[in-house]
Amino acid sequence: MKAPANVKQSIDFLRQICKISALKSQMCGIFGYVGSRSDAGQLVVNGLKNLEYRGYDSWGVAQKHGSTVAVTKDTGKISSVNAEDFSEECGLAIAHTRWATHGGVTQQNAHPHLNSNSTIAVVHNGIIENYQELRNELMAKGHVFLSETDTEIIPHMIEEELRQTDDFASAVRNACHRFTGRYGILAFHTESNTLVATRTGSPLIVGVGDHGYFIASDIPAFMEHTKVVQYLDDGEMVVTDGQSILFTDLETGEEHPKREIEITWSVEEAQKGEYAHFMLKEIMEQKDSIARAVNQDEQQIQVIADAIRNAQGTFLVGCGTAHKACMAAEYFFSVVSGHHVNVTSAGEFKVHHHFLKPDSLLIVVSQSGETADVLEAMSIAKAKGAKVLAIVNVEGSTIDREADYTLLINAGPERAVASTKALTGQMAVLMMIAYAMVEKLHEGKTLLLNTVSMINDMLNPRYIALLEEVAEEIQHHEDLYIIGKSWNYPMALESAIKIQEVSYIHAEGFASSELKHGPIALIEEETPCIALVGNDEVTPDIISNTIELKARGARTIGIAPKNNEAFDTWIKVPDAGAAQAIVNIIPIQVLAYFLAVKRGKDPDMPRNLAKSVTVK
Ligand code: F6R
Numbered sequence: 001m002k003a004p005a006n007v008k009q010s011i012d013f014l015r016q017i018c019k020i021s022a023l024k025s026q027m028c029g030i031f032g033y034v035g036s037r038s039d040a041g042q043l044v045v046n047g048l049k050n051l052e053y054r055g056y057d058s059w060g061v062a063q064k065h066g067s068t069v070a071v072t073k074d075t076g077k078i079s080s081v082n083a084e085d086f087s088e089e090c091g092l093a094i095a096h097t098r099w100a101t102h103g104g105v106t107q108q109n110a111h112p113h114l115n116s117n118s119t120i121a122v123v124h125n126g127i128i129e130n131y132q133e134l135r136n137e138l139m140a141k142g143h144v145f146l147s148e149t150d151t152e153i154i155p156h157m158i159e160e161e162l163r164q165t166d167d168f169a170s171a172v173r174n175a176c177h178r179f180t181g182r183y184g185i186l187a188f189h190t191e192s193n194t195l196v197a198t199r200t201g202s203p204l205i206v207g208v209g210d211h212g213y214f215i216a217s218d219i220p221a222f223m224e225h226t227k228v229v230q231y232l233d234d235g236e237m238v239v240t241d242g243q244s245i246l247f248t249d250l251e252t253g254e255e256h257p258k259r260e261i262e263i264t265w266s267v268e269e270a271q272k273g274e275y276a277h278f279m280l281k282e283i284m285e286q287k288d289s290i291a292r293a294v295n296q297d298e299q300q301i302q303v304i305a306d307a308i309r310n311a312q313g314t315f316l317v318g319c320g321t322a323h324k325a326c327m328a329a330e331y332f333f334s335v336v337s338g339h340h341v342n343v344t345s346a347g348e349f350k351v352h353h354h355f356l357k358p359d360s361l362l363i364v365v366s367q368s369g370e371t372a373d374v375l376e377a378m379s380i381a382k383a384k385g386a387k388v389l390a391i392v393n394v395e396g397s398t399i400d401r402e403a404d405y406t407l408l409i410n411a412g413p414e415r416a417v418a419s420t421k422a423l424t425g426q427m428a429v430l431m432m433i434a435y436a437m438v439e440k441l442h443e444g445k446t447l448l449l450n451t452v453s454m455i456n457d458m459l460n461p462r463y464i465a466l467l468e469e470v471a472e473e474i475q476h477h478e479d480l481y482i483i484g485k486s487w488n489y490p491m492a493l494e495s496a497i498k499i500q501e502v503s504y505i506h507a508e509g510f511a512s513s514e515l516k517h518g519p520i521a522l523i524e525e526e527t528p529c530i531a532l533v534g535n536d537e538v539t540p541d542i543i544s545n546t547i548e549l550k551a552r553g554a555r556t557i558g559i560a561p562k563n564n565e566a567f568d569t570w571i572k573v574p575d576a577g578a579a580q581a582i583v584n585i586i587p588i589q590v591l592a593y594f595l596a597v598k599r600g601k602d603p604d605m606p607r608n609l610a611k612s613v614t615v616k
Helices: 007-017 040-049 131-140 153-161 168-176 278-284 286-294 298-310 320-335 346-355 372-383 398-402 421-437 441-458 461-474 488-503 512-517 539-551 577-598
Strands: 030-035 058-065 068-075 092-098 120-128 181-189 195-200 205-209 212-216 228-231 236-240 245-249 314-318 342-345 361-366 387-392 405-408 479-484 506-511 528-532 555-560 569-572
Touching (some): 040 058, 058 120, 120 153, 131 153, 153 168, 153 181, 168 181, 168 236, 278 577, 286 441, 314 372, 320 342, 320 577, 361 372, 372 387, 441 577, 506 512, 512 539, 528 577
Parallel strands (some): 387 405, 479 528
Antiparallel strands (some): 120 181, 205 212, 236 245
């Protein structure tokens, strides 16, 4: 085949040279089991504990006992619940961790929800947008609602549909036809031994076990039981009695054949091991995870680089931390390859769609592969005929499946809500592409692999202890500022996100040159200010900005390869050249972790946050 001349040919070419993973996925707070095991209640409670990292405020379980449903639900943490309390014989159960959207954090609002005579149990992720209208309709028919949730209309609507059919699955299907919004639903009925799940927008994955089927929003829920999965796609329904399983089109009922896929993550990777928190474990894993990200098929990286060169405009989007990876990449493409790319937060992309052409390329960056704003950006690009390349961690996630082509960063499961190893993997991949654009892929790869070995040396116990000491010293400050220049500027913004989300300190990042245009007015005696510094042509500028901060009384902390009198405290990092941004963010991640712990916060589960943001 001739060398690809445009984005479309490049994507086709990529599909030919690399094995494209077909159908896989992951996401938040739902777990169910049906099969020949008699400990379904206990099993789903333990599974929920493995989904804890996603962020939630209440939990609940419904077990089918003969022809009755036993519901247990509460606010607070599932970790303090004893699974043994759910040991009554049971072969079908569903469970849920809820993050309040419609209705406050109360036991009444926690899922599962039941219908009028408690024969139908439902758990749900996502939002039923037309719930108010449907609730009014159901109330007019005499249904009484006990919660403030949108979810509660689901079992009541299924109850209504069961008046027209004896078949529970058909009733669920017909009820779903009434709903608008994005959702993942698990339901069962006391009259049958079947578990029914439907999906439009909120991921659900089936685990194929030896003694039944698991259905969860995320693989860790059932990973200790099976690594064989089947992915439910949007607009599909699945029905299982624990012995057989049927996937159908939610709209038409037409059967959809499914492949069984074996997942590669190990149980150990998804567990905390010797670490007190996932966040620290994932930070420490970066010496391996970055190397895995770098270890990509070279031909594939080269084709992507060529596609960017040939594209009529390349757009990079992501949210939060992934957006900061895109911002760093803007500098990589500018400095390393002299190529302009357009970077926006995915949620802002809508406004820029006018610039998309059929030969434009959208690169989306995401850890979870489920972020709603990113998915929306992808649909906008597709509607314009542009191609979408995804750089994601979770294989089989919605973004992976909906993109024209995916490059996996292979960071392994990231369970702490705060993204750490995914960010450095994303940046490493984007940096390699930047090098490949100027035919210097090997140079880029060598730089990154050297960086990995320097990170390996850096992350030693003495270094971690030093960062803990710095955290100890600054933990009581309520404001903290971070400055950076060039590719360290997006890292200053990312530092602020990391510190804010886990320690709840008010942290803000600035381009160092911007200080004197406003933010320097915030500096008071002893205000902690961190400067992210490299060893390059912008170093004198950021040093001089750090001196300005010190002159206003700031307590300056320099994260830099070389010490300088501008720093009250120096945190040494290796000199990584163009990869300095990847190195400099790591001590900040450790610092954020210790700030959280010292302030008595749980770094793995920050308040108000969820691991996958599947709503806009
Ligand atoms: C912060 C963090 C978030 C995510 C953002 C996008 O530590 O994790 O800012 O980066 O919600 O999520 P993904 O990468 O899953 O698309």
